[in-house]
Amino acid sequence: MISHPACSTEEGPHLPLENHVPDTEPDRLPSHLRRYAARLGNALVVLESKHPTMTAQLAMTFLAVAGDEGLTVRALASRCGFAPSTMSRHIQDLGRTNRHGRPGLGLVRLAQRPHGDRREYHVFLTDHGAEALRQMKTNFLDGPTNRLLRTAQAWSIRPR
Secondary structure, X not given: OOEOHHHOOOOOOOOEOHHHOOOOOOOOOOHXXXXXXXXXXXXXXXXXXXXXXXXXXXXXXHHHHHHOOOOXXXXXXXXXXXXXXXXXXXXXXXXXXXXXXXXXXXOEEEEEOOOOOOOOEEEEEOHHHHHHHHHXXXXXXXOOOHHHXXXXXXXXXXXX
16 A cells, blocks of 8 residues: 555554556546545534534634644744734634634634743634544544545536
């Protein structure tokens, strides 16, 4: 079996790509990518359950925080390719109180460092966010649900 380096983690082994033979149907997503897309969709269901209209940008922001906790809002914005003001809105929506003053998702929190530039805020997962991340990892590693697998198998790239 061949492993893909992007699928490795510090905690575990690579996920197999099963001999990575190219598909014979050029207008469809290759089968190994359909399986990984289904696994990713299964993991993202956790975030969708937290907020039914979870956007891809909010999910990307959450995963960026989870991938490197303690970065500043500006560093996260740079890493995700968002404007700092956009990242601030995302962090508010993922935090305890959203940008409209309503209850947020409670997945991340802001903290100031006791020394240095006190204007900079660093972003961390809350206990609720860490639990969501654990559930996402479990869902990803357990594989796709039947519904997601059927959806992934139906995905294809149609020529125009």
